[in-house]
Amino acid sequence: xxxxxxxxxxxxxxxxxxxxxxxxxxxxxxxxxxxxxxxxxxxxxxxxxxxxxxxxxxxxxxxxxxxxxxxxxxxxxxxxxxxxxxxxxxxxxxxxxxxxxxxxxxxxxxxxxxxxxxxxxxxxxxxxxxxxxxxxxxxxxxxxxxxxxxxxxxxxxxxxxxxxxxxxxxxxxxxxxxxxxxxxxxxxxxxxxxxxxxxxxxxxxxxxxxxxxxxxxxxxxxxxxxxxxxxxxxxxxxxxxxxxxxxxxxxxxxxxxxxxxxxxxxxxxxxxxxxxxxxxxxxxxxxxxxxxxxxxxxxxxxxxxxxxxxxxxxxxxxxxxx
Amino acid sequence: xxxxxxxxxxxxxxxxxxxxxxxxxxxxxxxxxxxxxxxxxxxxxxxxxxxxxxxxxxxxxxxxxxxxxxxxxxxxxxxxxxxxxxxxxxxxxxxxxxxxxxxxxxxxxxxxxxxxxxxxxxxxxxxxxxxxxxxxxxxxxxxxxxxxxxxxxxxxxxxxxxxxxxxxxxxxxxxxxxxxxxxxxxxxxxxxxxxxxxxxxxxxxxxxxxxxxxxxxxxxxxxxxxxxxxxxxxxxxxxxxxxxxxxxxxxxxxxxxxxxxxxxxxxxxxxxxxxxxxx
Amino acid sequence: xxxxxxxxxxxxxxxxxxxxxxxxxxxxxxxxxxxxxxxxxxxxxxxxxxxxxxxxxxxxxxxxxxxxxxxxxxxxxxxxxxxxxxxxxxxxxxxxxxxxxxxxxxxxxxxxxxxxxxxxxxxxxxxxxxxxxxxxxxxxxxxxxxxxxxxxxxxxxxxxxxxxxxxxxxxxxxxxxxxxxxxxxxxxxxxxxxxxxxxxxxxxxxxxxxxxxxxxxxxxxxxxxxxxxxxxxxxxxxxxxxxxxxxxxxxxxxxxxxxxxxxxxxxxxxxxxxxxxxxxxxxxxxxxxxxxxxxxxxxxxxxxxxxxx
Numbered sequence: 009x010x011x012x013x014x015x016x017x018x019x020x021x022x023x024x025x026x027x028x029x030x031x032x033x034x035x036x037x038x039x040x041x042x043x044x045x046x047x048x049x050x051x052x053x054x055x056x057x058x059x060x061x062x063x064x065x066x067x068x069x070x071x072x073x074x075x076x077x078x079x080x081x082x083x084x085x086x087x088x089x090x091x092x093x094x095x096x097x098x099x100x101x102x103x104x105x106x107x108x109x110x111x112x113x114x115x116x117x118x119x120x121x122x123x124x125x126x127x128x129x130x131x132x133x134x135x136x137x138x139x140x141x142x143x144x145x146x147x148x149x150x151x152x153x154x155x156x157x158x159x160x161x162x163x164x165x166x167x168x169x170x171x172x173x174x175x176x177x178x179x180x181x182x183x184x185x186x187x188x189x190x191x192x193x194x195x196x197x198x199x200x201x202x203x204x205x206x207x208x209x210x211x212x213x214x215x216x217x218x219x220x221x222x223x224x225x226x227x228x229x230x231x232x233x234x235x236x237x238x239x240x241x242x243x244x245x246x247x248x249x250x251x252x253x254x255x256x257x258x259x260x261x262x263x264x265x266x267x268x269x270x271x272x273x274x275x276x277x278x279x280x281x282x283x284x285x286x287x288x289x290x291x292x293x294x295x296x297x298x299x300x301x302x303x304x305x306x307x308x309x310x311x312x313x314x315x316x317x318x319x320x321x322x323x324x325x326x327x328x329x330x
Numbered sequence: 331x332x333x334x335x336x337x338x339x340x341x342x343x344x345x346x347x348x349x350x351x352x353x354x355x356x357x358x359x360x361x362x363x364x365x366x367x368x369x370x371x372x373x374x375x376x377x378x379x380x381x382x383x384x385x386x387x388x389x390x391x392x393x394x395x396x397x398x399x400x401x402x403x404x405x406x407x408x409x410x411x412x413x414x415x416x417x418x419x420x421x422x423x424x425x426x427x428x429x430x431x432x433x434x435x436x437x438x439x440x441x442x443x444x445x446x447x448x449x450x451x452x453x454x455x456x457x458x459x460x461x462x463x464x465x466x467x468x469x470x471x472x473x474x475x476x477x478x479x480x481x482x483x484x485x486x487x488x489x490x491x492x493x494x495x496x497x498x499x500x501x502x503x504x505x506x507x508x509x510x511x512x513x514x515x516x517x518x519x520x521x522x523x524x525x526x527x528x529x530x531x532x533x534x535x536x537x538x539x540x541x542x543x544x545x546x547x548x549x550x551x552x553x554x555x556x557x558x559x560x561x562x563x564x565x566x567x568x569x570x571x572x573x574x575x576x577x578x579x580x581x582x583x584x585x586x587x588x589x590x591x592x593x594x595x596x597x598x599x600x601x602x603x604x605x606x607x608x609x
Numbered sequence: 610x611x612x613x614x615x616x617x618x619x620x621x622x623x624x625x626x627x628x629x630x631x632x633x634x635x636x637x638x639x640x641x642x643x644x645x646x647x648x649x650x651x652x653x654x655x656x657x658x659x660x661x662x663x664x665x666x667x668x669x670x671x672x673x674x675x676x677x678x679x680x681x682x683x684x685x686x687x688x689x690x691x692x693x694x695x696x697x698x699x700x701x702x703x704x705x706x707x708x709x710x711x712x713x714x715x716x717x718x719x720x721x722x723x724x725x726x727x728x729x730x731x732x733x734x735x736x737x738x739x740x741x742x743x744x745x746x747x748x749x750x751x752x753x754x755x756x757x758x759x760x761x762x763x764x765x766x767x768x769x770x771x772x773x774x775x776x777x778x779x780x781x782x783x784x785x786x787x788x789x790x791x792x793x794x795x796x797x798x799x800x801x802x803x804x805x806x807x808x809x810x811x812x813x814x815x816x817x818x819x820x821x822x823x824x825x826x827x828x829x830x831x832x833x834x835x836x837x838x839x840x841x842x843x844x845x846x847x848x849x850x851x852x853x854x855x856x857x858x859x860x861x862x863x864x865x866x867x868x869x870x871x872x873x874x875x876x877x878x879x880x881x882x883x884x885x886x887x888x889x890x891x892x893x894x895x896x897x898x899x900x901x902x903x904x905x906x907x908x909x910x911x912x913x914x915x916x917x918x
Contacts, residue, residue: 023752034768150891152844154851155866155884158873162881166874173873226441229395230502233434234456235427235509238420244455245444252446267757271848275870285760286852289767297767304760324446324489 087295096299107280114203122208126215148209157202157275174277218250259315263308343369348406361387363569374546376560384569433506437518439498443490450486456508477504478534496527553596651900657893665710672704684876694878712861720842723781728788736796750786758783795827829905840894
């Protein structure tokens with residue numbers, strides 16, 4: 009297993025390098041004046057221009073610019089946001105945890121829920137439930153996540169007024185301790201619920217397929233032959249073997265969700281990394297755009313790595329080599 | 331030469347007029363089409379036939395272990411120790427798989443063992459739940475030993491894919507024995523194994539049959555196996571029993587042309603090769 | 610699904626003029642559509658997508674008002690004149706949604722076809738040359754599959770600005786791996802099959818082998834994937850539109866949702882109706898895909914998955 013881990017990590021590094029190369033290449037093709045591109049919407053005074061050209065070696069040949077870029081990255085210099093007047097790294101580090109909180113909450117609620125639904129729908133013997141299920145999945149898969157968010161806002165925040173419509177917290181907050189937690193939870197509720205419903209659907213569909221396949225395996229018949237109750241069979245044999253592939257897929261999905269957070273954060277004005285990206289795009293703040301994209305790419309790669317290792321650890325067949 | 335312990339009492343297993351029909355695509359497959367089978371306590375009975383004769387389906391239907399397929403008809407009587415299995419509730423049926431009940435071993439032990447669970451746990455799972463952990467462990471080792479595995483501590487810690495085919499088959503037998511069944515059904519117990527391993531498993535089965543005095547039903551297309559092990563034989567073809575007799579009579583003087591052909595084929599190609607010719 | 614070539618059919622293929630081929634194709638298409646309409650999911654899917662296609666084509670005649678012109682009070686709820694209400698500027702929402710059909714369907718299909726083209730090229734190349742080519746190409750596909758689509762699209766749009774073809778390009782970039790892997794798998798497995806070997810032995814021209822033998826058997830799952838790709842593309846485009854990053858020159862449902870975002874409390878219909886339209890389009894395509902799937906692999910026994918005790 010150790011060898012497998014080293015192998016995967018070694019694969020991830022060139023991948024990251026490749027991403028940086030791709031990003032750098034795309035940057036070179038940005039239309040317009042590179043200095044203007046770096047600065048954004050603001051006019052560039054003459055002295056400033058010279059300083060930037062010098063600092064970022066804009067007039068150097070391509071290879072040395074590339075090396076410079078890599079060097080900067082390794083030093084933690086991902087760029088500077090002229091729009092927000094802060095280093096990009098600071099911005100990313102400040103906002104990433106918020107997105108993690110949101111996506112994490114959504115997944116932690118949604119995936120187990122989805123797994124449960126998947127198991128139930130796969131093991132029920134009533135045809136009506138089965139039919140209901142197929143129709144429900146069909147519809148659920150067609151609903152865009154962000155539209156679901158809008159609907160939830162309309163119903164729960166606007167019409168029922170139970171929950172706030174946007175943001176991470178009130179503008180002025182005087183609560184402390186548990187009350188503070190509760191208050192924050194109210195703001196987290198709707199966006200996390202959107203995530204949760206969305207991912208629960210996907211998890212449920214995967215789980216159902218996985219369970220159906222597991223039920224066709226021989227060892228389920230052996231379990232029955234042993235005289236195990238239906239519940240024991242599901243808990244001890246079906247669940248573990250069926251949820252393995254689902255958990256791994258959802259693990260990959262979590263990485264992707266970091267990217268998809270963009271949509272939900274926009275609906276709820278949740279100040280995470282997705283919103284940062286959108287604002288940067290609107291303000292043509294290219295350095296922030298690049299910084300965020302790099303971060304998200306790395307997050308995806310790392311997440312995939314973790315999931316691969318997890319899968320290896322959980323499945324004894326893989327853990328012990330071919 | 332009737333089976334040992336054949337009293338005039340009611341037979342252990344009495345199947346009457348069993349029919350099992352599946353729907354495959356647009357057609358109906360009559361896998362089992364009116365079959366009568368009788369097994370006494372302590373008897374060893376063989377059910378032979380070519381692939382597709384329905385022998386496997388027959389016993390799976392009897393033990394309630396059919397795979398998830400669309401069954402269009404399942405009729406007839408399945409009397410085990412006097413009760414009709416078809417009328418039993420889920421709980422009662424499960425009790426039939428327990429002490430003095432019936433059990434089944436399948437052809438492909440790898441697919442029939444949970445790949446993510448250690449062997450020891452899989453064997454112990456079938457033991458009665460009221461045992462202490464130490465007692466359960468002891469019994470589990472005993473079962474593995476009885477099934478022909480000399481190093482049960484080693485095997486118990488392993489996962490199925492770490493064992494050889496023969497060892498897995500014996501684990502399957504240990505699992506089947508754990509509830510001390512009165513009847514053990516073995517579906518092609520040696521077919522997936524190499525020749526030498528086949529002999530070993532055969533010896534194990536023989537030993538079990540003698541020592542535990544349990545009834546044994548062997549489903550196979552290997553007539554040599556039947557000749558070695560069984561007291562009586564049923565010959566099946568296309569869902570029906572075409573002949574039944576005790577082993578000696580069947581081999582010496584088959585009354586049915588199909589049976590004669592089967593025997594001739596197996597004799598001509600030798601015992602080991604006979605398996606391929608009939609498959 | 611197809612039978613091996615008979616001497617007659619070979620002769621036909623070689624000697625029929627273009628008109629004959631067209632007739633044969635349309636006869637096949639007709640039979641195909643009828644079969645599709647017979648499946649449980651195919652029929653509703655076909656109906657929905659045909660309806661949407663008609664709406665898209667006939668938009669100028671169907672829409673009651675000019676979608677871009679203010680025609681009434683702003684943010685008015687549903688009424689007889691405006692079944693879907695009006696938006697914040699006072700434009701008729703129904704007309705907006707009707708015109709939106711064009712953009713969504715166009716993006717859906719263009720993207721799916723682009724992905725098919727790129728994926729097909731990659732898949733066939735990898736399948737033909739195997740070895741190192743295969744390893745490299747399939748790894749590349751894997752790489753693209755793990756990239757979050759939205760991010761790639763945003764990045765490209767952020768740097769280059771939004772336009773219809775850029776959208777198509779970026780979304781296709783995210784989707785092509787699916788097609789590539791599928792086509793690769795199909796190509797490889799079919800290449801080995803007996804009837805291809807038989808055709809080679811019978812010394813039939815290579816073009817014939819690909820057209821008459823490989824393609825008809827490989828096509829069904831590919832068509833299914835195309836339908837799914839289109840629905841995926843519509844969802845992604847609506848997301849981009851919602852972020853305000855879609856092509857500003859076209860009306861799309863996603864953009865309608867973008868405008869709706871600021872008016873969720875005052876004009877909820879601005880969000881509900883375009884969203885419903887997206888759902889319907891995606892459901893339609895998914896149903897179509899399911900129907901096609903049923904045609905491609907008729908399941909032998911619809912095993913009810915419940916545990917039978």
